[in-house]
Amino acid sequence: MEALTLREILEAVNGRLLGEFSDLDAVISKVETDSRTISEGALFLPLTGERFDGHSYINAALEQGAAGCFTQRERESYLPGKIYIKVDSTYRALRDLAVWYKSRFDIPVVAVTGSVGKTTTKDMIAAVLSEKFNVLKTEGNKNNDIGLPLTLLRLSREHEIAVVELGINHPGEMDYLSAIAQPDLVCVTNIGDSHIEAFGCRENTLEAKLEVFDHARVGCTAILSGDDELLFGAREDVERRGTGAVLYVGEAQGLDYRAVDLESDWRSQMSCQVITPRGSCRMDIPGLGEHMIYPTLMAAAVGEHFGMTLEEIAAGVRNFAPTKMRMNILPRAEGITILDDGYNANPQSMRAAIEVLDGYTGEYKVAVLGDMFELGPLAGVLHAGVGEFLGHSHVDCLVAIGELAKSIYDAAVNSDVPQCYCFATKEEALPTLKELVKPGTTVLVKASRGMAFESVTDYLKSITKEE
Numbered sequence: 001m002e003a004l005t006l007r008e009i010l011e012a013v014n015g016r017l018l019g020e021f022s023d024l025d026a027v028i029s030k031v032e033t034d035s036r037t038i039s040e041g042a043l044f045l046p047l048t049g050e051r052f053d054g055h056s057y058i059n060a061a062l063e064q065g066a067a068g069c070f071t072q073r074e075r076e077s078y079l080p081g082k083i084y085i086k087v088d089s090t091y092r093a094l095r096d097l098a099v100w101y102k103s104r105f106d107i108p109v110v111a112v113t114g115s116v117g118k119t120t121t122k123d124m125i126a127a128v129l130s131e132k133f134n135v136l137k138t139e140g141n142k143n144n145d146i147g148l149p150l151t152l153l154r155l156s157r158e159h160e161i162a163v164v165e166l167g168i169n170h171p172g173e174m175d176y177l178s179a180i181a182q183p184d185l186v187c188v189t190n191i192g193d194s195h196i197e198a199f200g201c202r203e204n205t206l207e208a209k210l211e212v213f214d215h216a217r218v219g220c221t222a223i224l225s226g227d228d229e230l231l232f233g234a235r236e237d238v239e240r241r242g243t244g245a246v247l248y249v250g251e252a253q254g255l256d257y258r259a260v261d262l263e264s265d266w267r268s269q270m271s272c273q274v275i276t277p278r279g280s281c282r283m284d285i286p287g288l289g290e291h292m293i294y295p296t297l298m299a300a301a302v303g304e305h306f307g308m309t310l311e312e313i314a315a316g317v318r319n320f321a322p323t324k325m326r327m328n329i330l331p332r333a334e335g336i337t338i339l340d341d342g343y344n345a346n347p348q349s350m351r352a353a354i355e356v357l358d359g360y361t362g363e364y365k366v367a368v369l370g371d372m373f374e375l376g377p378l379a380g381v382l383h384a385g386v387g388e389f390l391g392h393s394h395v396d397c398l399v400a401i402g403e404l405a406k407s408i409y410d411a412a413v414n415s416d417v418p419q420c421y422c423f424a425t426k427e428e429a430l431p432t433l434k435e436l437v438k439p440g441t442t443v444l445v446k447a448s449r450g451m452a453f454e455s456v457t458d459y460l461k462s463i464t465k466e467e
Contacts, residue, residue: 391415
């Protein structure tokens with residue numbers, strides 16, 4: 001964050017000072033929400049929720065060097081020399097400060113949303129744009145009502161374009177995020193079953209995602225997957241919301257941006273011919289799976305929107321690096337490979353990951369799959385669908401972990417997957433994994449974030465040697 005005076009911050013959040021501090025020209029250059037990692041001179045913003053209250057950590061943050069804090073209520077005492085800003089809601093203060101701060105920068109904002117592939121698409125777009133521009137992007141998947149404002153507060157005069165990820169898990173949330181981001185260009189990756197427990201059906205998910213256009217800039221460009229039936233049928237709805245150009249990407253004939261002639265080495269990369277309204281170019285993608293064409297095509301469309309050449313776009317695609325635990329390929333000694341895709345999971349991304357494992361070069365293929373959350377009453381059916389999908393692949397072994405994953409196991413057994421194991425916990429599964437992982441084995445690790453499958457990946461790394 002660029003330096004702001006206390007006077008400017010008070011104006012932005014409609015706050016008032018408490019305590020003895022009165023220097024309105026005092027300078028603040030950072031706002032943070034985590035008291036454990038507070039920076040010297042930062043303002044601590046204590047968030048509140050059903051199970052926590054950041055106000056309990058105000059004194060700890062100030063003692064660790066914070067210049068001051070926001071607070072929703074009066075304090076019993078005030079430390080000398082510290083700033084206390086009273087606001088009605090710290091949650092709204094974060095939003096209001098981010099919106100006010102963003103208004104100081106006249107740069108375009110690219111917003112990425114969808115059910116699956118948001119983070120990969122955001123990273124690919126940022127990699128392409130970085131060939132020509134100084135880009136601010138969302139770190140990891142800090143894409144919610146806290147992460148988005150904190151991302152925008154990292155803007156500086158050096159940035160020329162911002163690429164932000166917008167993730168939602170309940171109705172009405174996209175309207176809130178869109179009002180903060182106010183995007184100039186929007187990419188919607190697809191409409192799937194993620195968080196279907198909250199939305200009820202895919203049609204409701206579509207409507208929730210399209211709220212991203214309600215606070216977009218006039219003439220906002222929309223880039224949508226043309227291979228997604230719901231998005232392809234949403235053109236009139238998107239145009240009705242005041243957008244400018246609506247562009248479609250995918251493999252189908254007649255789309256604005258297409259990928260053809262896909263090839264893969266099934267080790268570390270794939271390639272395809274990208275056809276755009278301006279020409280055609282062969283692009284090498286440092287990733288695996290047919291689904292990787294969609295972030296590539298969206299990045300190509302965004303790049304051309306900002307005047308980049310196909311050669312610049314291709315160079316940016318080559319420089320793409322996935323966020324940690326997003327299908328990271330971890331080669332180990334003795335021909336062992338770990339496919340670390342454990343950050344999150346839903347039925348669509350599970351199938352895509354299994355396709356990668358299926359096609360990967362390896363003598364023995366093991367899928368370590370865990371629970372997928374927020375699927376509501378459809379959880380059993382959707383988990384079973386993953387097990388049935390395994391039965392149509394060349395995967396040799398399933399290790400299912402978790403209560404919901406039992407449905408994956410049952411369906412995989414009925415679908416004649418050669419070896420199937422099921423465990424209630426990760427700890428119970430580890431001895432079996434140690435026996436299964438031998439020279440020439442490829443292991444896929446995937447589950448919803450709440451399963452914390454990074455511990456499984458760490459274990460697999462610990463029982464194998466570096467290449």
